[in-house]
Amino acid sequence: MTVEELEKEQAPKQARLGLVGWLRWVWRTLTSMKTALILLFLLALASVPGSLVPQRGVEPDKVARFYQQYPTLAEWYDRVQLFEVFTSVWFAAIYLLLFTSLVGCIIPRTLTYARELRRRPPAAPRNLSKLPHHAEIDGDLTAEEAARRLRRLRFRVETGDGWVSAEKGYLRETGNLLFHVALLGVLVAVAVGSLYGYRGNVLVVEGDGFANTVAAYDRFIPGNQVSAESLEPFSFELRDFKATYQVQGDKRGQELDYSAYLKVNDSPGAPARDYELKVNEPLEINGTQTYLIGHGYAPVFKVTDGKGQVAFEGPVPCLIELKPTLTSGCVVKAPDAQPTQLGFLLRFLPTSVPLTDGSYASAFPGAVNPEVQVLGVFGGDLGVRSGEPQSVYELAKPEVMRKLKPLVMGTKVPKPLAVGQKLDLPDGTGKLEFTGVKEWITLQIAYDPGRFPALLASGTAVVAIALSLMIRRRRVFVRVKDGRAEVGGLTRTEGSAAGFAEEFADIVKVLSAGDKDAR
Structure with a gap:
């Protein structure tokens, strides 16, 4: 090797x-x-x-x-x-x-903290002068009297032959642990809310109602333990919606406030009550909260087909395109129109004004001069009856749009329609009438059983972190020998030695004071 x-x-x-x-x-x-x-x-x-x-x-x-x-x-x-x-x-x-x-x-x-709480303060060191804080007291102070005075200062005291050991500040570690427990409580509360709570979104037009059932939601996100029977059986009707805007200055058109006026039934047999729903002021019924999160316009249209039959009539929620002026895009579908299905691409202008190039735009979000631009009219199979889900904000999917026939109404873009005006389609295909303006609101309805526990845990965490930051763990030792007393002190918390110096001076004053003053 x-x-x-x-x-x-x-x-x-x-x-x-x-x-x-x-x-x-x-x-x-x-x-x-x-x-x-x-x-x-x-x-x-x-x-x-x-x-x-x-x-x-x-x-x-x-x-x-x-x-x-x-x-x-x-x-x-x-x-x-x-x-x-x-x-x-x-x-x-x-x-x-x-x-x-x-x-x-x-x-x-x-x-570890439970064992620490049961542990008594250690015996006093023999040489107290080596501690960070040290003082000598002349007089007839005894170990028993020093222990009594330290107990009055809420120290935990241990005594021996001519010495006293005292400790204080256990709540610091209590606050530290309580903070982590509270943080854990927040996570548990969120988990409980996710399992047993639910939330959903719904769009409601003026004059329409809502009943708290799964089928009534546009989007419903239930927890794993939520069933259809878990929902609170309330309902309401949107009677009116009002919004106010800044009318002058640099912030012209900015929203100032808006409110939805509801007629609420807390349960199927309960009498109706009026309620004004505002932003950050939810409607709460047995823990279920309804928040107002948005609004827009729903112009009312009437579509008459080529045979003179009403193929569609009602409000159409429009998707906001420009938030400052609430210029919105609308889609109207009339799948029952004869002899061909009709589809309309429209733009709603709340306050319509003409521009120098001949086009139109909205100058203000309020419905001061509401008009509707006709961007396109199409005939043919819209694919509504194909069984595939479709968006109400989209006329048809791209592959379907390619098969539709544009119904051209001349080379000139038609003037926007005002309320009460109508547009006749070519070749007797039908007509579109703009009959009025309504508004819609979007709501978030949520039930979260972990909401209050999470708030309680968060408040506890704030108190706990305050305890952890403000309280210092410190020890004071006293040795008495031959009519002379030595006092030493130290902190068990890093960075708090300077703050303990003043407290240590006060402790020495208490120990050196007469019995009458100590009381």
């Missing part, structure tokens, strides 16, 4: 962790305080897209508008679940990892 082979054989071999060792390492890493803080930061960071990108559960109309304006980008957003951040797979993964990390942090620290 050569020297190199001998050295290689005698060299220390690196120990292998094995499966159990790797699992133990992963668990210790996951349950460390550093990992918990990183996960908490990641959870906050992951919530940012939920504030910047419109969410389907809150603003479905804005999501639809985003698809119209940026179709390619919207598809990528949908692939990574940016339109549903708080129900996405990656957000849930961070959430569950943080939950596991907090549980792993809290349990061992709680056991």
Whole structure:
């Protein structure tokens, strides 16, 4: 055997962790305080897209508008679940990892703290002059009297032969643990709300009503433990909607306030009551909250087909295209029209004004001079009866649109229709009449049983972090010998030595004062 082979054989071999060792390492890493803080930061960071990108559960109309304006980008957003951040797979993964990390942090620290609470203060050091804070007291102070005075200052006291040991500030670690428990409580409350709560969105036009049933929602997101019978059986009718806008100045057209006036039935047999629904002032019925989150226009149209029959009549909710002026795009479908189905692409102008180039635009979001532009009229099979779902804001899918026949009404763009005016289609195909203007509102209806527990846990976390930051863990020792007393003190909290100096001086004054003053 050569020297190199001998050295290689005698060299220390690196120990292998094995499966159990790797699992133990992963668990210790996951349950460390550093990992918990990183996960908490990641959870906050992951919530940012939920504030910047419109969410389907809150603003479905804005999501639809985003698809119209940026179709390619919207598809990528949908692939990574940016339109549903708080129900996405990656957000849930961070959430569950943080939950596991907090549980792993809290349990061992709680056991350690319980042992610490039962432990008595240690004996006083022999040489108190080596402590960060030190003082000498002349007089007839005894160990028993020093212990009594320290107890009055709410110290935990331990005595011995000529010495006193006192400790204070246990609530600091209590606040630290309570903060982590409260944070865990917030996560549990959110989980309970996700399991037993639900939320949904609905669009309601003036004059229409809503009953809290699954079928009435435009979008319904139930928890895993929610059934159709879980919904609170209330209903309401939208009697009126009013919005006010800034009429002068640089902020002309800016929304000042808007309210929806409802007629509410709290239960099927309950009498109706009036309620004014405003932003951030939800309607609450037995824990179910109804929020007003948006509004727009729903012009009323009447479509008469080539045989003189009314093929469509009613309000049409329009998708907002320009928020400052509420210029909106509308789609009217008349699949029952004869001899051919009719489809209309329209633009609603709340305050229509002519421009120098001959076109028209809206100058104000209020319905001061409402008019409707006819952008296109098509005849043919709209694909409504194909069985495939269609958007109310889209006339037809691209492959269907290519098969439709444009009904050309001359080379000149027709003048916008005012209320009461109508447009006759060529070749006796039919006519479109603009009969009035209504408004629609979008509502989010939510039931979250974890809402109050989450609020309570959040309040507890604030109190706990205040305790953790404001309270210092400190010790005071007294040794009495030959009519002379020595006092020493130290803190067990980093960075609090300067703050303890003044308190230590006050403690020395109490110990050196006479019995009458001490009381």
